[in-house]
Amino acid sequence: MAQPTLAVAPNRHIGMNTLIAKLRDQHSRSVDVIAGAATLHADNGNLIIPRTAPLLTSTGVDLAPGIFGLSDVALGGVGAKLDIPVAYLRRLAAENVPLLDTNVNSWLQRDDRRFLVRCLRDNIDSAEGTARAFLSDRYLRIDNLDVLMAAIRGIETAGVAVNIASCDLTDRRMYVRFVSPEVQVMAPELLRNYRSPFDGRRGSDLPVISGGFLLKNSETGYGRYSLAPWLRIEVCTNGQTVERGTVGRTHVGARITDDDGIVDPSAETMKALLQLITSQTVDTIRNYLNVDFVARAVADLERAAGVTVRRPETTIKVVSQQLHYTQEQQDAILAHFIAGADLSAGGIMQAVTSVARSIDDADAAYRMETTASKALRLAAAAA
Structure with missing residues (x-):
């Protein structure tokens, strides 16, 4: 067999166990804060948020200001919400942090809105961490771990054999690609001249395309939770979504009315949302994870x-x-x-x-x- 000619990215395509471990670690360190603009300020490029850091005192545990470095995603959110050009803020973060502080603080002082700041502490008890998103107080939090578990329940309910093709986790989104060994079609015309650029195998020797679906979610404001039909070409394991058939839920809800400070999602709201994700997963599998749908999609290509x-x-x-x-x-x-x-x-x-x-x-x-x-x-x- 020919030697590989091109390489797959080594930092991607993690396994499900690794993904779940990463999500659980993030969940244990996450803190969501509703804060009025006037209560926030930037200092040395960090966002200082009152009453977000555990503090042990002689009378018990209190909350002190938390110090959160601005991720690139959060910096983009600050720029978008305060109408400061994001490219300018990124340059200040790299070259002139005092001027970054001045710009952000000046516009925060002129704003009367409240914002949702999604943070990760460095560890469970730390006063420091990272602000990973700066969002509207109407942003509906649907966390990756909850979405994934709800989708898995839907897979179990649908009763179709499904394997994990690959997982990716970034600061912006989670992607999980599922594929079914029971839903495969032959595509000799599509693959007869193709050769895998990774190991040289020929499509004419394995002209098989498998059906699956892609689960996507963002915790930081980059698009809605969604499920989309997905095809995998077995000779190279490349995949692509099918244009029609995407379902999902936009991350917009009612304005958060809690007092400023650390907030938790409503258990009742989350239960309804996760039930919706489970039922949509079942519907996706039943509608798109079948040979007829995959055959039509391949014929279209x-x-x-x-x-x-x-x-x-x-x-x-x-x-x-x-x-x-x-x-x-x-x-x-x-x-x-x-x-x-x-x-x-x-x-x-x-x-x-x-x-x-x-x-x-x-x-x-x-x-x-x-x-x-x-x-x-x-x-x-x-x-």
Whole structure:
């Protein structure tokens, strides 16, 4: 067998046990705070939030101000909520922290709103940590661990054999890809000329596509919880979402009316939300995790996939411009297209999904997975 020609990102595609351990650790250290703008202030690039750090006193445990460094996500939230250009704030964070403090504090003093600040303590009892998101007080918190457990209950209820294909966890989102060994179709036309860029195996030797679904959630304001049909090509284990069929729940709820300070989600609200996620998982499996649906999705891809690409560099440039891929991604798609040896629009689609599997940035990879079928159709039109 040919030696691998391209590599899969080593920091991604973690296992379910590793994901759950990470989520449990985060859950144990997390603290959510509702705070009026006037009670917050920046100091040395940190966000100081009153009554968020456990403090042992002679009369018991009290709460002292917490010191939370601003993550890039939280810094973006501060910029968006206070209408300060985020690129400017990032430059200040890197080059002029005192001016960052001045800017943030000046606009906080002029604001009468309350915000939800999602934080992670360095450890359970620490007064220091990281502000990982700066959000509206209407943001509906649906945590990754709860979403995952609710989805697993839905899988158990549906009674279909499902395996974990891969998991990714970033500061912005959680992604869990499920695949069923019971839901597979043959795709010889789609894969006859394709070769895995990772180990050289040929699609003609294993022309199988499996059905599955992608679970996605954000705890920090980057999109809704969602479930989407997902296909995996077995010869290379690249995957892509199917354009139709996504269901989900937007992270917007009623304005939080608790007093300022640490807040916990309503048990009644969370119970209803998690029941919804469980039932939507069951519906997703029953509607999309079947051979008929996967066969229709594959046939839809095959209609455009056979178009020969005679000018790969030009076609990939057109596709990249239309889908806003970076120059680095465009160059990687060309390299994967050449390694994949399928000189068709389908080969460009395969190159997009294999780049998605190989890059370090899981958020960028998700976007490429979800645009792969669009890349196919654009390539067929431009070829």
